[in-house]
Amino acid sequence: MILYREDDYNAMSLRAASIIARELKSNPALTMCLATGETPEQTYRILGNMCKAGDANFSKAATFNLDEYVGLDYGANSYRTYMKNLLFDHVNIRPENTHIPRGNSPDTALECLRYDRLLDSCQSRDILLTGIGMNGHIGFNEPCSALDGRTHIARLSQGTRKANARFFDSIDQVPELAITMGFSDIFHFAKIVLIANGRKKAPIIRELVNSQKITTQNPSLLLKLHRDVTVIIDKEAAELL
Ligand code: F6R
Secondary structure (H helix, E strand, C coil): CEEEEECCHHHHHHHHHHHHHHHHHHCCCCEEEECCCCCCHHHHHHHHHHHHCCCCCCCCCEEEECEEECCCCCCCCCHHHHHHHHCHHHCCCCHHHEECCCCCCCCHHHHHHHHHHHHHCCCCCCEEEECCCCCCCECCECCCCCCCCCCEEEECCHHHHHHHHHHCCCHHHCCCEEEECCHHHHHCCCEEEEEECCHHHHHHHHHHHHCCCCCCCCHHHHHHHCCCEEEEEECCCCCCC
16 A cells, blocks of 8 residues: 655645546556545546646546435436536546446446446456545445445445535435445456545544554455555645554
């Protein structure tokens, strides 16, 4: 695991965006897996600017998103809308190359299978950008006694719903279920980049970096089994190291 401690959120974002831009340069047909949430917002803005400046070319790239809420239309809080607003509308990616689980599918179990089939059809899976939940969740793989390997329906923990309530009018509006890629899907990506910023992430980052044990009660610890993980944090998230 490579660890970069950056001065602030912007430097963290710049480091992550630069890694993605570098990978895109060496492999224009890059297959990426992307996260949503507050953490990657600036990374996406920087990638949009890089694309406008001719420093990143998404024309042959493909993206898969880690997760999507169940039951939301493509309205303000769906991850489809988030990705469109923050990244897809600002880079030259082909819309048909952007994949996000359809959380509004009438048959979510079938949707999980469809997403897995799409993932399985990739020639390669190159780089995955992820945030981390305060409880160590990756995607919506929440702490539990056993983790699912493939794309599945996840029940959001109360803590996660509370944390994500900031994007909604109230916690009652935060969906209870999401479709998320599982750890087998995540591990198929050759390179994993995890970003975290802010004091509230310091305890989980301390556990991720320092723990010698691996437990599904903190799913992020599974990343220690992957051979190419880069963790990029700002000063505040590094505070307890
Ligand atoms: C979202 C996702 C989540 C977030 C995590 C951190 O697609 O996969 O695991 O990465 O909840 O969220 P923020 O960045 O809002 O702190």
